[in-house]
Amino acid sequence: MKLALPEIRPEERTPLLEALLEIIRQLADRVSELEVALQEVRDENAQLKGLKPRPKINPSTLNTPGQAKDGTGKGRRRGNPTRPRNAQLIIHRTVPLFAIPDLPEGGHVQGL
Numbered sequence: 001m002k003l004a005l006p007e008i009r010p011e012e013r014t015p016l017l018e019a020l021l022e023i024i025r026q027l028a029d030r031v032s033e034l035e036v037a038l039q040e041v042r043d044e045n046a047q048l049k050g051l052k053p054r055p056k057i058n059p060s061t062l063n064t065p066g067q068a069k070d071g072t073g074k075g076r077r078r079g080n081p082t083r084p085r086n087a088q089l090i091i092h093r094t095v096p097l098f099a100i101p102d103l104p105e106g107g108h109v110q111g112l
Helices: 015-048
Strands: none
Touching: none
16 A cells, blocks of 8 residues: 655644654555555465465566567467468369259258
């Protein structure tokens, strides 16, 4: 938790005000320490219950320029590059199909 205090001019700063600001800083530090300790207790409690602890999620790196996902900087996918799959296709046999003369317009034959 980040606490934003308003700016106080030097002529308005009194010893009492300085002491109060120092107390506020100490309390803010203590609150942040307690928040971390509370999260550790919650994680331990979840682990004892058989649940998974809270995952540590890193910030997104989508907007960083010049970085690919694999770390090479090239921006291509892992594995083989995309190529036509039918370039090596071998035709083993051909089967002639004949039109059915009595088939009505818009009809089709099932089972072929």
